[in-house]
Amino acid sequence: MTTNTTSERFTVPIGPQHPALKEPGAFRFNVDGEIVTSATVRLGYAHRGIEKLAENQNWVQNIYLFERTCGICSHTHATTYCLGVEKLAGVEVSPRVSAIRTLVAELERIHSHLLWLGVSAHEAGFDTLFMFGWRDRETVMDLLEMISGNRVNYSVNILGGVKVDVTPEIVEQILAGVDLLEERTKHYLDVVSTDAGFLQRTRGVGVMTREQAEALGAVGPTARASGVARDLRVDAPYLSYSDFPVQMILDDRGDLEARFVVRLRELFESYRLLRELVTHMPEGELATRMPRRIKAGETVSRLEAPRGDVFYFIQSNGSDKPARVHVRTPTVCNMTSVVKLALGHQLADVPLILAGIDPCFSCNDR
């Protein structure tokens, strides 16, 4: 992905180990003074061979494996896998199972977006927003812990159902938590769209036009901030999203400010959806019987993770183990945009442009 070469190159390496990167990834930025003239990226430092490993474990064991693909959107990965396997086996789950999966998925989206808000603010050098954002994120972490018993890998899914139920006490806590978070999110939206100092670093920086976003194949909030209407929850509703529709949040400015605004406004949609879900929770069995061996066939399963489109290809040869599982995560789709957008910007903007796509190197490398 090298774009050009100059006779006198001064290369600033960011990664594989660098304070701006919480995970390993190697970027080489050639700079002229402070201006980035070319950029390359090398990935694969966190490759764990998950896809190969999946072929040696049975269908049930793989839930736990795929849940660990990503530390942030763990539920998304497990759900995508379970949905695919259930489709292959021809098993229908009850509406309640879908609703609980949706509930956890939306809580996870809130936790992911608030985490991103903090990380990005830190990259921009606004540590106060970082600290406050992460303090409030604890609310949703507590809710997730209350529902599932875990803060990170919730382990809510089983094949054909879920392990946990949502009791009236939990509903009460979720409603209280959502009220608090909604109020705080309003404040953060106000900060990122009016704070002059912060806007100096985000407004008009790293602009990705709609055409560029489509050409580079951007997904998720990164694409929606450039005006590309692409959200699987709306385009191809899964789980309970057809009964509880969400509104797609779009912004056509395409700069870093738009990405902040889109992600924060998506939170309001999540809060609204959570309130509807817990008050209109459908009834049904929590688990459906699943066969140990899945009949031969192949399928594709897609979900809208907090970062964008997660894609699973699952192939079965009729045994108790998958023949092939392929995973593609949103970071792969968005990574090219970083290398493209960094050109012509100052070195100081690069960490923020990188953070703007909400990169997740370990799920990218699998």
Place this chain on the structure above:
Amino acid sequence: MNTVTTIAALLLFPSGLILLLSGLAFEWADRKLLAQYQNRLGPRWFQPLADVVKLLAKEEVVPEGVNRTLFIALPIAGLAGALTAALYTPLFGLQPAYSFRGDLIVTLYLLSLLTLCMGLAGSNTLDRFSLVGATRTLTQLFSYEAPFMLALLGPAVAAGSWQISEIADYSSAGRYLLLTQPLGFLVAIVGLMGKLELPPFDAPEAETEIVAGARTEYSGRGLALFRLGKGVELVVGLTLVAAFYMGGVANPLLWLVKTLILLLVMVALQALFTRLRIDQTVGLWWRYGALLVLVQWLIMVLVGLL
């Protein structure tokens, strides 16, 4: 007898050991207050001291491709500059240890020595982060230096002397120059933040971009000396601004109260703003900082004429 007091003044009080310790104490206050503003706990009171002791005990790695003498000498020169500057300032509310006509200019240059040493230390290595950091450090030096100096010369002109002790005495006589020269005060306090590379002027050491900037290759003693130098500069800078603009620091209690109030304001500014890019820093200083301080001077001249 005179020699003994001179040596004591240099090594123990007011310069030397006590100053180093108070630098660490102010660094702790800065970090603790910032943490409180950000709803964190913040470090324990002895943390800066513990950091320095730990660094002093560690191996100092001299990287390949550097001028060894310079690499070792620059932190020492920087700290020495900051400590020497302290001799001419009314630290702890006492009279300066040394004083002569025009010592204000000398002190300001001695304070810049640390920044200069840091810039040179960064340029001395082959490390890319250090080089970018050094460029930014020196760029920042050239942007805030002139407005900051003009802001500190405002009180000097009002007092009719370029001798720090005389300016301090002038404002100790109940003259709160921050009321008569508010623009100068603003530029002075923000300039001090720029000098100390505190947020939002921390582009030269922005960890998410260039790790630790010019000091990236420093470890052990060199890093400890640079940090001590920063601490000393914080105390000296706060003392100067408090003595000039906030009605003087006639006794130790007044000194402590006024410098802490000043620190509180500075920490609030640190918590409020996003880090500026280096071009934004330069733009801010030359477009607004220099302009504000010139307006202040213009007002002073006009008032003087009337």
